[in-house]
Amino acid sequence: MKFPSAARAVLLALALLTGSSAALADEGAVTLVIFKGGWVFGGSAGKGVMTFHGKTYGLTAGGLDYGLVFGGSQTTLQGRVRNIRRAQDIAGVYAAAGAGVAFGAGIRGIVLTNPNGAILELGGKQVGLMANFDLSGLAITLKE
Template identity: 60%
Template sequence: MRRLFGVAFVLMLAMAGATAARADEGRISLTIFKGGWIIGGSGGSGTLTFNGRRYPLSIGGLSYGLVFGGSKADLYGRVSNIRSPRDVAGVYGAVGAGAAIGVGARAIVLRNEKGAVLELSGRQVGLIADLDLSGLAIGLR
């Protein structure tokens, strides 16, 4: 019986390692426009580069909280823990805080329901202050 549990444990580890080994990563660039007064909206577009191919992305979202002003953010970075371009599509949620007056730097890490992780940084231009719970939806076009 003990040996059976040992074999089962080794098989589970092997399956977990095989699943993690199949996950891949890519590069992503996003342009996001955001604006609002208490309730805000965001939209934009982007590109995913994955396994040598480029995939166009669409972006949309709503935020609620302390939102005032408008901005444009150009973000670039890495997307990890994906197996196909479809894994990038989904809803990303994060509690965030930031401010930009003129040109400001932005950095953020987001995760969607499929486990894709975006690590983004870039610059933000505009006059905006936000302390909000945001939801960002990314879709393949």
């Protein structure tokens, strides 16, 4: 079956348009150190860095938790942020439901998404005494 050249041009244009946004998305490396504590209500605060296109950006993080939250911990997370087009896309509020227990040292992994479409895939070590089964939000800002 042979397509007329106009139909081929339209199909090619549609393919380029639908694939262009995914082709422009990129990823960067992220390290965050987060301190968390609470009793029913909890809070977290931390800082970190993102490396994107050879440049390092400072990050700050903070959030609130509600649910079964008890204790305090420090978590060091490393991983990547995917689906970003510019460094500013990492900024935003990430929401999650989670559960965990740390007594001494533990391992933590998390995948979060923000309204910009950025996907954080992080894992690392958690140290402290913490039990949680909660809803939480983490706001990340980019220091420029």
